[in-house]
Amino acid sequence: MEVTVKIFRYSPEKDERGHYETYTVEAHENERILDVLELVKGHKDGSLAFRRSCAHGVCGSDAMRINGRNMLACKTLVRDVGANITVEPLLGLKVEKDLIVDMDPFFDNYRKMLPYLINESPLPADGKERLQSPEQRARFDETTKCILCAACTTSCPSFWASEEYYGPAALMAAHRFVFDSRDEGASQRLQILSETNGTVRCHTAYNCTNACPRDIHITQAIGELKMAMVTGNLE
């Protein structure tokens, strides 16, 4: 089928502001938007810039706005969005070129959550693993699935207003460790989350939950963090 794709273009050397360019390509309805972008880059305009790596929804590099909503280009089929497609960069992050945004503020916020296991206690007597029951593991299973694509954070109106807000993805990183029975840094992280740029800026717009390509119940996980901050209960 013939697919018309309108793409946001911006080149810092040439443009003061961005503009849109429209291309027409032949694509199958089962092809992905990433394939369509590759067709444009390969056959129409080699200067088109976008990020991609795994092409299978694992690395999280190709989140972008497709027909007005954040999605992964490699997980979205042409038949899901129709033959008239608009592709734009994520909102709330500086555009460096075409569909490529500056991810530094996103990863800075991620790092603020201390996204690693904190446990100063001596290892168990056998010197091996710190064991955990299947139930304890299941408690934070959902938030281990995050691939740091930024689709959630850049769909959030609070993040649009200020990149100081840690954003849903960083909060998911906090959730992943706060509810891990092997971790001892929960109070430290909950203290960070209680600051002005923490959970208090989540106003439950649900854009994050709807944008997440891993189907993580983000707003629910943020709700659990809010409750843990109030009650101190990590069950």
Place this chain on the structure above:
Amino acid sequence: MGLNRNVSLSAGLGYKGGGPYLTYILHRIGGSALFIFFTVYILSLLGLESMQALMGNWIFQTFMLTFGLFHAINGLRISILDLSPKLIEHYRTAITIEWMVYVLVAGFALFVVFRNAFGG
């Protein structure tokens, strides 16, 4: 170098977030409506005739009730879900129920406004 990160109002409102995002936007409009309502109400209590006339105006009442009631009912839904995070996974059902309650309550309120304005 790079385009700044600022998100314009039109870009923000144009984001296709669906029903839940719509309630988020309406909640902000409703909050602003309540601010206007209380300002006018307090000024009318101070005896400003123009404000008293505005309080009695059916167009003003319709606007305030339409958006103010939405803010109140949506706020109730948000509070309930905030207090029971386990229910958040059913947020779409909660929003559907919220709309049903809103239509009933706002419908009754507007019926009273219109009856008082035009009901002889």
